[in-house]
Amino acid sequence: MSTEYGTVNQQQHQQHDEETPLISTETPTESCRQKFMRITHKHRFRIISAWIIVLAITAVLTVSFYYAYKHGHTPPHIPEDPPKDVLYDTTCVSDRSWFVALLLSIFFGPLGVDRFYLGYIFLGLLKLITAGLGGIWWTIDVILIALNVLNDHPNGCHLR
Structure with missing residues (x-):
């Protein structure tokens, strides 16, 4: 075996030929x-x-809907001819659409577009800056709008 510079060992040369792939x-x-x-x-x-996590969320939603509808949501009895001297609580209905607010919340919620649409300008800016608090605020807003709990800002009326 030669130890001169530039000499190649024949055994190593045969094992690692240039034509054989390394991988x-x-x-x-x-x-x-x-x-x-x-x-x-x-x-x-x-x-x-x-x-x-999915099972826990499903269980919480199922139990919450069960207790929300447990007491029965029968419409209140409305007399045919109400007395004239009794003041009735009228429900305010907004000119903003519930469906449009829900779509805006689902697709553009992290940007705060749904809050801008409902008239909450400051909360819309805050939601835009924080990207919907990393998705947490966005998810809560989608649920609130889907359940029609979130009202519009100027009048506080329910969405139509």
Whole structure:
């Protein structure tokens, strides 16, 4: 064996020939089931925690709707000919649409467009700057508008 500069060992030259690729191009044959098992085993804690969160949210929504509608939402009895001397509480109805507010909240909620539409200018700017508090405020606004709880600002009237 020569130790001179520039000499090549024949055994190393045969093992690492320039024509052989450094990375193996052979792909192992893996069935879909094996790939699914490998991925689910690797991410099992994330999958389980996501399912627990989804089940908890579903349970909370189901229980809240159950108790909201438990007491029965029968329409109040309205007499045919109301007495003239009794003042009735009239419900104010806004000229802004509930459906438009819901669509704006779903698609442009993090930008505060729904709050601008309802007349809450300061809250719209705050929501725009904070991007809907990272999605939390956006989610709450979508739920409030979907349940028609959020009124318009100038009059405080329910959306039509």
